[in-house]
Amino acid sequence: MARELANLPQDQLERNFAEIAPPLTADAALLEANTCLFCYDAPCTAACPTHIDVPAFIKKIATGNLRGAARVILDANPFGHSCARACPVEVLCEGACVLNERDEQPIRIALLQRHATDYVLERKVRLFEPGAANGKRVAIVGAGPAGLSCARDLRRLGYAVTVFEAKHKPGGLNTYGIAEYKMTPAVALAEVQDILDLGIDLKLGVAIGRDVPFDTLLAEYDAVFIAIGLGRTKSLGIPGEDQHGVVDALSFIEQLKTRPYHATRVGRRVAVVGAGNTAIDAVTQAKRLGAEWATIVYRRGPSDMSSFHYEQELARTDGCEFRFQCRPTRILGNGQVTGLEVETPQGTEVIACDMVITALGQEALGGFKIPTDNPKLFAGGDFANGGAEIVNAAAEGVQAASKIHAMLSRASTAG
Amino acid sequence: MANLAANFAGIESPNPFWLASGPPTNTYGQVARAFDLGWGGAVWKTVGEPIINVFSRYGSVDLGTTRMMGFNNIELITDRPIADNLKEIAEVKRNYPKHAVIVSLMVESKREAWHEMVKRTEETGADGIELNFGCPHGMSERGMGSAVGQVPDYTCQIVEWVKEVARVPVIVKLTPNVTDITYIARAAVKGGADALSLINTINSIVGVDLDSFAPYPAVAGKSSHGGYCGPAVRPIALHLVSAVASDKAVTIPISAIGGIATWRDAAEFIALGASTLQVCTAVMHYGFRIIEDLVDGLETWMNEKGHRTLADVRGRAVANVVKWEDLDLNYHLVAAIDQDKCIGCELCWTACEDGAHQAIRRHPRGNGGPVVEVIDEACVGCNLCSQVCPVQGCITMQQVPNSFGAVNWKDYSAQRGKLAPRSEHFHTATWESLPKA
Numbered sequence: 001m002a003r004e005l006a007n008l009p010q011d012q013l014e015r016n017f018a019e020i021a022p023p024l025t026a027d028a029a030l031l032e033a034n035t036c037l038f039c040y041d042a043p044c045t046a047a048c049p050t051h052i053d054v055p056a057f058i059k060k061i062a063t064g065n066l067r068g069a070a071r072v073i074l075d076a077n078p079f080g081h082s083c084a085r086a087c088p089v090e091v092l093c094e095g096a097c098v099l100n101e102r103d104e105q106p107i108r109i110a111l112l113q114r115h116a117t118d119y120v121l122e123r124k125v126r127l128f129e130p131g132a133a134n135g136k137r138v139a140i141v142g143a144g145p146a147g148l149s150c151a152r153d154l155r156r157l158g159y160a161v162t163v164f165e166a167k168h169k170p171g172g173l174n175t176y177g178i179a180e181y182k183m184t185p186a187v188a189l190a191e192v193q194d195i196l197d198l199g200i201d202l203k204l205g206v207a208i209g210r211d212v213p214f215d216t217l218l219a220e221y222d223a224v225f226i227a228i229g230l231g232r233t234k235s236l237g238i239p240g241e242d243q244h245g246v247v248d249a250l251s252f253i254e255q256l257k258t259r260p261y262h263a264t265r266v267g268r269r270v271a272v273v274g275a276g277n278t279a280i281d282a283v284t285q286a287k288r289l290g291a292e293w294a295t296i297v298y299r300r301g302p303s304d305m306s307s308f309h310y311e312q313e314l315a316r317t318d319g320c321e322f323r324f325q326c327r328p329t330r331i332l333g334n335g336q337v338t339g340l341e342v343e344t345p346q347g348t349e350v351i352a353c354d355m356v357i358t359a360l361g362q363e364a365l366g367g368f369k370i371p372t373d374n375p376k377l378f379a380g381g382d383f384a385n386g387g388a389e390i391v392n393a394a395a396e397g398v399q400a401a402s403k404i405h406a407m408l409s410r411a412s413t414a415g
Numbered sequence: 416m417a418n419l420a421a422n423f424a425g426i427e428s429p430n431p432f433w434l435a436s437g438p439p440t441n442t443y444g445q446v447a448r449a450f451d452l453g454w455g456g457a458v459w460k461t462v463g464e465p466i467i468n469v470f471s472r473y474g475s476v477d478l479g480t481t482r483m484m485g486f487n488n489i490e491l492i493t494d495r496p497i498a499d500n501l502k503e504i505a506e507v508k509r510n511y512p513k514h515a516v517i518v519s520l521m522v523e524s525k526r527e528a529w530h531e532m533v534k535r536t537e538e539t540g541a542d543g544i545e546l547n548f549g550c551p552h553g554m555s556e557r558g559m560g561s562a563v564g565q566v567p568d569y570t571c572q573i574v575e576w577v578k579e580v581a582r583v584p585v586i587v588k589l590t591p592n593v594t595d596i597t598y599i600a601r602a603a604v605k606g607g608a609d610a611l612s613l614i615n616t617i618n619s620i621v622g623v624d625l626d627s628f629a630p631y632p633a634v635a636g637k638s639s640h641g642g643y644c645g646p647a648v649r650p651i652a653l654h655l656v657s658a659v660a661s662d663k664a665v666t667i668p669i670s671a672i673g674g675i676a677t678w679r680d681a682a683e684f685i686a687l688g689a690s691t692l693q694v695c696t697a698v699m700h701y702g703f704r705i706i707e708d709l710v711d712g713l714e715t716w717m718n719e720k721g722h723r724t725l726a727d728v729r730g731r732a733v734a735n736v737v738k739w740e741d742l743d744l745n746y747h748l749v750a751a752i753d754q755d756k757c758i759g760c761e762l763c764w765t766a767c768e769d770g771a772h773q774a775i776r777r778h779p780r781g782n783g784g785p786v787v788e789v790i791d792e793a794c795v796g797c798n799l800c801s802q803v804c805p806v807q808g809c810i811t812m813q814q815v816p817n818s819f820g821a822v823n824w825k826d827y828s829a830q831r832g833k834l835a836p837r838s839e840h841f842h843t844a845t846w847e848s849l850p851k852a
Contacts, residue, residue: 034479040761101758
């Protein structure tokens with residue numbers, strides 16, 4: 001009989017979902033900042049999609065100028081708070097740190113970034129101001145990292161910005177989709193609020209195409225930025241998917257992040273189909289919610305997994321298993337999942353489980369036709385890149401703002 | 416096996432490491448504990464008419480996370496009664512007969528006062544006397560300390576008074592707060608000093624509290640300039656010790672003081688002419704236990720190099736400190752980057768480009784080739800790149816041989832000798848190459 005809800009004691013649940021990378025103490029931050037070599041033309045900066053001037057902000061931490069450090073970070077990356085917590089730094093800035101070449105641990109850039117950004121977030125320091133109104137209006141569809149990054153930079157340039165968000169909270173996957181032990185919705189929403197405080201008009205629960213016709217946007221705004229993310233998780237396309245106990249990874253994670261832990265449904269034996277970073281987040285969190293056994297089920301081999309190595313290690317440390325060369329063919333059960341039938345090189349096997357989490361990536365959003373030849377129209381984030389990190393979304397939002405500004409400045413000069 | 420025993424103007428000690436006069440040598444308990452741990456000698460905290468100290472006495476200069484890279488104090492001489500100090504000094508000497516016990520003295524500049532103080536001190540059985548002519552704060556306002564040590568005639572005069580009655584060796588402690596320390600050293604020699612110790616602390620303000628605008632160390636929102644010491648002052652002390660050691664008029668032994676914290680520092684001071692070493696700040700930071708590696712490290716180094724006694728090392732570097740005009744202009748160096756060790760931080764590039772001679776070329780990363788390369792024909796061999804490089808042994812300075820003989824400025828400017836061809840200054844943008852309005 002499947003267990004419906006996580007039934008670990010509350011304090012255990014809280015420990016399981018506590019931050020895996022707690023902040024640095026002031027002393028530790030000073031030591032770390034002073035260990036940075038202050039490279040010229042630093043590879044960490046080049047490796048960051050938003051090109052944060054990493055040595056510059058670290059030097060500022062070393063001199064005790066935390067406010068200045070946060071300004072350097074957030075100037076380049078409006079989502080510097082969440083990136084400090086959820087960026088895959090091992091393959092970005094920290095992976096590029098020259099100390100790796102000296103066979104040492106790289107500078108803990110993410111934790112230093114968090115040290116500086118926490119400082120301003122906790123004190124509600126206002127680092128940026130809206131620009132003088134320039135009389136132009138931009139509509140942004142989607143209040144995730146891409147949309148709000150674009151909004152933030154356009155506000156600083158003096159544009160009137162309206163952001164339309166279909167959900168009832170802003171932040172996109174930052175609010176609903178980051179593993180709980182990396183970042184809580186509270187932090188995500190505080191970061192968003194900091195951006196909104198620049199005077200951005202946010203319309204929640206408004207879906208373009210459903211509540212407001214797309215053409216209205218094109219007619220009423222000088223430019224439109226589409227950053228609506230992706231749609232549903234792709235279905236497995238096998239029999240038995242409609243049973244109780246089958247859930248897609250994003251819904252599972254969203255549930256966990258929007259309800260008390262003990263009100264989140266989790267099975268005793270959980271099979272997660274897929275091997276990307278979302279699959280890893282799902283299997284790890286299922287285990288932390290109290291699943292007795294949880295496994296990744298993947299049709300190919302270990303080296304084919306698209307998830308980051310350190311994420312896989314986290315799942316292994318949590319006691320999750322990895323079943324490779326297993327192609328799901330059928331979900332067994334009588335309305336409630338009892339197992340996952342898979343085809344392996346050795347033949348057909350059944351993985352006994354009472355929950356199947358699907359994590360095959362998201363589909364593109366349907367029913368949304370974007371005219372590709374309209375010069376007023378820009379796009380970015382997961383919607384445009386097919387699904388990437390927060391930092392990519394932020395970078396694309398920032399780039400879009402600068403393109404929109406260039407286009408509208410040209411237009412007004414010409415006019 | 417190296418023998419570290421020291422004989423300093425007749426004062427014997429099992430090793431050359433003495434505690435300098437200061438807070439660590441204020442009481443019997445401290446000095447006895449230090450001797451138990453292996454210190455060779457101690458200069459008792461300056462004895463004189465007891466003073467009254469302020470609260471908050473020490474200030475510190477940190478470098479990154481390194482604490483007390485520099486250190487200063489506005490503490491005065493002993494605040495304990497003369498009799499208490501002398502009683503404990505006698506006790507230490509009785510219980511540690513083989514260790515060097517020296518007493519630092521400071522009294523008002525009167526012949527009788529010095530006579531009396533010296534006589535009372537000698538009754539303790541102490542091995543020597545150190546005249547504190549260096550303390551730069553507080554006491555100098557009362558005509559003592561550096562007020563004496565900054566005037567050659569005063570220095571000579573008081574040394575003469577002391578020598579009229581002293582039977583034990585008299586060491587004169589010099590202040591660095593003068594334009595030329597050798598003048599004071601010579602005055603001490605003239606007065607009959609048996610030895611010198613240097614340097615005392617340097618006039619300093621270590622910082623200002625940016626909330627209250629009170630300088631450190633703050634005393635009710637104000638401060639006074641204090642005596643600077645610690646690792647930061649070592650290069651100054653090394654220079655002054657070598658200046659005194661190489662002065663032909665100074666023939667008496669030198670006890671070196673100034674930022675000594677490791678055996679390596681000690682060896683350098685000995686090589687520049689010191690016979691004993693005095694340590695204070697490092698002990699105030701880490702405690703007496705540092706003596707273990709001071710002795711072990713020095714001994715190990717001497718054994719490795721085959722030096723059997725301190726005399727084998729003493730002064731070995733003195734003759735190598737010469738005037739600039741005696742340096743060979745035809746000794747050419749070029750920086751060499753070991754590309755296998757280079758981690759690509761480009762610190763050498765920015766240092767050379769902005770701070771030196773524009774002799775390093777930068778290449779895009781990720782091409783498989785070197786990130787930085789020395790432009791040999793532009794390199795002036797200044798060392799800067801090798802000093803900023805964070806990888807040991809990555810950038811080394813290589814000699815570029817030439818067929819020209821050595822020539823120094825003295826000879827060259829007198830048309831004796833020829834300069835070997837040398838690197839041209841290489842400019843990324845010359846005035847001529849810039850577009851003009």
